[in-house]
Amino acid sequence: MGSQPQPVTSAPPRIFHYSLDWRFLLPAAEAQKTCLLFEENEDFRQTLEQVRLGVAQQISFSELRDRKDKSVQLLAMPFGLPAARVGRGQQDRVQFYVSLRRLIDSGGHLLVGFNNSLNLRANSRSLYRASSPRSMTDELRQAGFRSARIYGAMPSLQIPEYIFDIDPRAIHFALRNRFRRKPTVLHALRLLSGAIGWKRISNFLPCYFAVAAA
């Protein structure tokens, strides 16, 4: 055949590796007032550039404590609290959320992704702190956020194919439906739901997003 395609533009966005659909859990906001926090990750940064996501600010974690201005409307930490920068104790985490809240304008929102602390295998490899829906809600409230809402996500924070309200029908729907790669843990959850019910299964989801209002 002897031909090669001549790309119209650069390679397609690498959304396959890092889905950004958690954006829909938040209100729209101006790019200048949106901020993303994540551990240095070349792939994720490249994805953001390729999709031209309207994010003007990427504050490094080390810069965080020095900032005082309430200039941010949306602050997203899609992969969660960096284990290297936040201590293990609950008060360490609460203090960290307090420092984030100081940056967020009144009426703004914080999004935090987190792996389930029961998911020991995934957490042993993660650069970020795991948690549970209850702990996360408590800590965000202690940090002064007005409300905190939890969403389930599957199969992972890197590729959250499904993001859903913690509602038995929504969980059932997400677990029943197709995945490109259905991890064993989701098969197990589906089986387990028969024994403990759809409501309690929400504690065993692989990961979550918390959305807190400042």
Added chain:
Amino acid sequence: MKPFLDELSDIALSLSEGGHKLFAPPFHWVCLANGDADFQDNVIFFGFDARQTDPVLAAKVPRLAKNGWMLKTEYDHLMDLWKCMGAAAVNYVPRPYGFTALQDRSVLMISYVPGESLTRLSRKSFWGDSGQVAELAREAARMLRDLNRQTARPIEHAQDTALDLQNKAEKFRTLFNLTRDEDLALSELVRNVNEKLKTARQAVLIQGDFWHGNMIRDKKRGKLMFVDWQFARWSVDVSMDVYFFLLAGALSATGSGPVGERAKEAFRLLRDWRKDVIPEYLAGYGRPDDYVLLPQKSGMMLCCLEKAVRSALEFGYSHPDDLLWRSLFAELLQWPVE
């Protein structure tokens, strides 16, 4: 400003018919990233109201705001279908509830189609079994023909297909280095198709992406339903829909090897299907009198041409599958002329 999902719930809860609200609060949502869909695609939100165990609607939102045109196309053409078919449309396609803008993004709300997507059909045990493929093909062909019959209308509503085809051919030449034989075949294809199009007296609404991944086996009736009308258009030529089903099926039977190998494998399978699957499928569709169904070779090559350039023309970037379609185009040069 409220979170996006809260505003989505407000819109869903405002939908009414005959003075009655369609859905009851509270609303819960499942956001589907659509598996391996790329960034030019839509996110789908399945909405649950207070009364039903299954979702009651699906809301589609483009990942990139600039791609709202896709959903407008889908909405307009679902409206066209419902206008042409009346209440019978419920047996074929989702019902369009509304098209609106929310936080600077387009949102299309349609009814939820309960059932299994045929995307799950197994590569080996289904697509490798010509008996099962023929059965599905006959059913898909009959239903497609039903849809086409019910939307057929005088030709003035069709787009300028000749110019459209010329643009696609030019883009194909720009994107890929064609051999001399391929270039000649492309010119001949454009010439033949344009000649054929002159004979048409009617246009029909074609789906534009008629493959098994856009079919759902309805949970209650067991019938096929057709979703994803974002590439639908009025056309005097139904070949894109008719042959795309066969090509996409054959490609689904191939593995994840190099593009050239996959194209060869799909071509071999299509050749095998000439014995039974293709004749039964085309018989199931029938021969239209007033609009065009191209012969197998040119119809399949036309499909490959359109698929190979679609990402470039519609979204301005190269999709990894473009080369696969271009390779299958090359293989089809060997297809016998009926």
